[in-house]
Amino acid sequence: MKRAAFALGLLLAVVVALPARAADKEFDSLVNTLRHHYSLPRPEYPLRGIFMGPMMALARHSGDARKTEVEVATFENIQPGRFEPVDFENTVNHSLPSNWRPFVRVFSRKDHEITFVYMDTASTSQRMRLFVVTAEDNELTLVRVRIPDDQTMAWVDNPTHMAKKQAK
Amino acid sequence: MKAIFRLFLIALFVTGCAAAQQVQWPVKLDKLAAKASEVVDVQLDQHMLAMANRFMSDDKDDQEAKGLIKNLHGIYVKSFEFDKDNEYDPADVEEIRAQLRSPEWTRIVGVVSKKDNEKVEVYVRQLNNQISGMVVLAQEPRELTFVNLDGPISPDQLDKLGGNFGIPRVEMRDKAKPAPKAVPK
Numbered sequence: 001m002k003r004a005a006f007a008l009g010l011l012l013a014v015v016v017a018l019p020a021r022a023a024d025k026e027f028d029s030l031v032n033t034l035r036h037h038y039s040l041p042r043p044e045y046p047l048r049g050i051f052m053g054p055m056m057a058l059a060r061h062s063g064d065a066r067k068t069e070v071e072v073a074t075f076e077n078i079q080p081g082r083f084e085p086v087d088f089e090n091t092v093n094h095s096l097p098s099n100w101r102p103f104v105r106v107f108s109r110k111d112h113e114i115t116f117v118y119m120d121t122a123s124t125s126q127r128m129r130l131f132v133v134t135a136e137d138n139e140l141t142l143v144r145v146r147i148p149d150d151q152t153m154a155w156v157d158n159p160t161h162m163a164k165k166q167a168k
Numbered sequence: 169m170k171a172i173f174r175l176f177l178i179a180l181f182v183t184g185c186a187a188a189q190q191v192q193w194p195v196k197l198d199k200l201a202a203k204a205s206e207v208v209d210v211q212l213d214q215h216m217l218a219m220a221n222r223f224m225s226d227d228k229d230d231q232e233a234k235g236l237i238k239n240l241h242g243i244y245v246k247s248f249e250f251d252k253d254n255e256y257d258p259a260d261v262e263e264i265r266a267q268l269r270s271p272e273w274t275r276i277v278g279v280v281s282k283k284d285n286e287k288v289e290v291y292v293r294q295l296n297n298q299i300s301g302m303v304v305l306a307q308e309p310r311e312l313t314f315v316n317l318d319g320p321i322s323p324d325q326l327d328k329l330g331g332n333f334g335i336p337r338v339e340m341r342d343k344a345k346p347a348p349k350a351v352p353k
Contacts, residue, residue: 101216102211103210103211103212103216104208104209104210105207105208105209105210106206106207106208106209107201107204107206107207108205108206108207109204109205109206110205110206110249110251111206119216119219119220121215121216121219123219126223127223128219128220128222128223147223149223149224149225150225150227150230152220152223152224152225152230153224153229153230153233156220
């Protein structure tokens with residue numbers, strides 16, 4: 001009985017995780033492009049652990065409009081000054097499918113930070129999808145999020161702040 | 169950034185009238201990015217605003233925002249912050265102001281603060297007796313902001329939009345006084 005329950009649980013995890021992995025291709029593609037272009041160390045995926053991955057996938061399947069679905073990748077210990085603004089912007093732009101269109105660009109020399117926020121303009125889902133890419137002195141963070149409808153304004157108004165909150 | 173005249177520039181445009189003159193961001197002002205300690209560029213075209221509108225919830229705040237943006241064709245903000253005074257030449261801004269001297273544009277607010285060395289101007293474009301666009305131009309010694317709202321919007325609505333969509337909050341009611349007359353056409 002225990003073995004059957006375990007097998008069933010395993011099957012459920014696989015079934016739930018497979019479509020999630022397909023959806024992650026777009027995210028992974030950008031992560032890999034940036035990693036190779038800038039020769040970055042291996043990224044961390046804070047929300048893709050053994051437990052968090054299936055939980056996120058289940059959240060995705062549940063279709064609960066109140067839940068934020070987030071994908072996060074972080075590169076740390078990067079050599080400062082690694083991201084030249086124009087090259088960085090071009091690299092990110094060319095790595096994302098054309099349905100992702102930038103609507104916020106911030107270049108802050110004083111905070112040593114570059115932020116781009118993209119909106120999925122071809123989304124057919126019930127919720128808005130945003131991609132937030134933030135390069136700091138020695139850290140690069142990528143956040144893709146599917147936003148609950150009651151948080152749309154908060155994200156559109158201040159995507160950088162919201163993304164940082166999610167990445168923590 | 170000072171609370172009083174927090175910024176804006178709106179660049180704006182078109183509105184269904186092909187002949188309407190558009191306010192263009194002068195390419196030469198992009199060079200300011202090299203001197204600026206911070207550059208913020210927000211571009212929400214009609215399609216993106218419609219997407220945002222579609223996903224907003226039914227709560228009161230979102231409904232208010234929905235009402236504001238549903239008729240807009242675009243929200244464009246460019247803001248430059250500098251470490252030192254006078255990193256930009258006020259004459260550069262003239263190129264924008266010159267575009268706003270066309271007949272359909274009227275300056276409705278012009279505030280100059282000698283104390284803080286700040287200047288804020290609000291222009292509206294009228295077509296068929298309706299406001300079809302608004303531009304805010306804010307200059308401070310260390311900051312330059314353009315906000316361009318393309319589409320029907322009232323000054324009251326600008327007040328409400330402040331703080332949203334990257335548009336700086338402008339306390340127009342308390343601080344701004346109408347310009348004595350419109351900019352010469």
